[in-house]
Amino acid sequence: MDISTGVVLAAGEGTRLRPLTRTRPKPMLPAAGRPILEHVLDVLVDCGIERLCIVVGYRRERIQSHFGDDFRGVPITYVHQKTQLGSAHALEQAAPVVDGPVLVVNGDRVIGEPIVDDVRTAFDGTPTLAAIEHPTPSKYGAVEVSDGRLRSFYEKPAPSAGPFSHINAGVYAFDRAVFETIERMPRPSGELQLPTVVETLLENKAVHAVETAGLWVDATYPWDLLAVLRELLEAGAVAIEEREPQVWVADSARVHEAATLQPPVVVGPDAEVAAGAVVGPHVAVGRNVTVGANTTVRDSLLDSDSRADVGSILCDCVLSEAASVGPGVAVPGGPGDIRVGDDIFEQQRLGAVIADRATVGGGATVTDGALIGVGATVAAGVVLEANVADEAEVVR
Template identity: 65%
Template sequence: MDITTGIVLAAGEGTRLRPLTFNRPKTMLPAAGRPILEHVLDVLVDCGIERLCLVVGYQRERVQEHFGPSYRDVPITYVHQTKQLGSGHALQQAAPETDGPVLVLNGDRVIDERIVADVLEGFDGTPAMAVLDHPTPTRYGAVEVDDGTLSTLVEKPDSDAFGRINAGVYAFDESVFDAIERTPRRNGELHLPDVIGTLMDDGEVRAVSTDGLWVDATYPWDLLYLTRELLANGRVQFPERSDNVWVADSARVHPEATLQGPVVVGPDAEIAASAVVGPDVAVGRNATVGGNVTLQNTLLDSDCRVGPGSTLVDCVAGQSVSIGPGTVVPGGPSDVRVGDRVFENQGLGAVLADRASVGGGATFMPGTLVGADATVGTGAHVSGWIRNGAEVVR
């Protein structure tokens, strides 16, 4: 049974990625120089999907303005989830836009084309879900499979003993919307794994065993891992200047700058003399890297400015961040507080959210999170969580 419509669930904020998601949804965060959602749509288009339906919500204008009415000549329909009441509720909003079987997946995970292709190939009208081996199912939801059929689905397992996860790629016919109507809500929310449970009670849910690239960015430091994986797999749209070094045609790299792959340099970016960029670095559109700058395992989003003589290691900088000369982000490991949890030994130097401004000579302790529009003064020593719009003077 052929599927030509892909529904992408892209309405959530991604609160655990704050402060980066205060101004845009998780799906629009950068991954190797492009928004995460672009990578997702590429896979769908490459697999032959002929119509895209994006369920949007939080900061939906950021998605709609970026993609417009189509992507790579495939038409896009936008559906607004006015309140983010769970992934099952998000899918329910797309019901009026469907006519026939659909492929459903999350818009905030970068996955291999093979995973989608396997689900499309394995769908025969019976609900189907991709499953794959993973070392830490406690983060994603565990499954057990019996002779190709889903036998157990645990949304939040308390151990990693299961070994297999729900990959978040599904194929359904129209009966899924009836199952959604019959699925009880939990605390006012309707979750897609609960809908899968309803379908299991109704009959069979096929488990499509697959493998390939599958990366979820749950926390800020995951964006660095995601970029490393994309670079390692060559998932870059710009020309390859040399081995594992991709540079957009409009970028300007000084002859005396050094690019140590894997590295990607986006359109209109500029790398000055004696800068050493890489390995595992993504320089975004229209970003500027000054002379004698060192970047390692670092992600610069569009319109960033890094002043001369700065060193950034294990760093994520959002859009329009300005970093003064001689700034030092020494890199992890670090203990990072996200909400009421502390994550130990994470490889994170610092996160600088959109439009943060850093004066020259500032130094960051590993694990620092700087909010949007915050200002760090010249020579300041920064640590911990700096709230949006705050000013650090020393």
């Protein structure tokens, strides 16, 4: 049964990625020089999807203004999930605007074309999902599959629950009957998630599960964005033409002849890399970014309009939109223990997150995976070892 419509669930904030998601939804966070959601739409269009429905919610204007009415000539319809009440509730919002069967994917997770193709090919009207091997199934929805059918489904099981090898990849195919199922289901907590719907469908009838493989990367916490970047660069999932093996430089970028680009690395449009700078490996330099002279950037993501000034050193760092670090700033990198809310995550590879419009003054040092909030200011010469709230100022 052919599927021509793709529904993309992109309404959530991604609270565990704060402060990066204070100003935009998780699907619009950068991944190898462009938003995560753009990678997702690329795959759907490459797989032959002819109509796109994007379910938007939190800071939806960031998505709608970026993509407009179509993507690569494929029309987009936007549906607003006014209150984030789960992934099944998000899909339910699309019911009035889609006809026939739908392919459903998450807009905040990069997936490979083979995964989508395999689900589309296997779909015969029976609910179908993609199952992929994963080293840590307990973080996601573990599944048991045999003979092309889903046998059991365990939503984020404890590691002791069993020897699982496959997870639910979050790529589904449904006919329109799924909307009737969602409408009938109880919602004691007010929310309804798609895995719960799949469990209900499994009780009542067969659910197909396609064992597949391909690129599948997810960011749950800020340091995961660096892991996503590494995966995408290694896979060559970059929209800019390759200048030399694993070195992608936009035509409008300016890279000084005395600068060094160490692969894999991508330099976006209108970016500038000055003389003596060493950039890479595993670095994405976004649109209109400035990398100053004699600056070193390694295993880092520099988002659009950000600036790393002369002689700075950034390792395992996320420099977000319009953020800047002054001359001689040092972010030596992880691993270290990172506090997110009330939780401490030990030995994570993250030097720092410097959120939108935040500034770090010249000669400062940032350690221990500090999360510097939106619009915050760290004065020159400060040694920072703790998180900084949005709009806060840290002085000597």
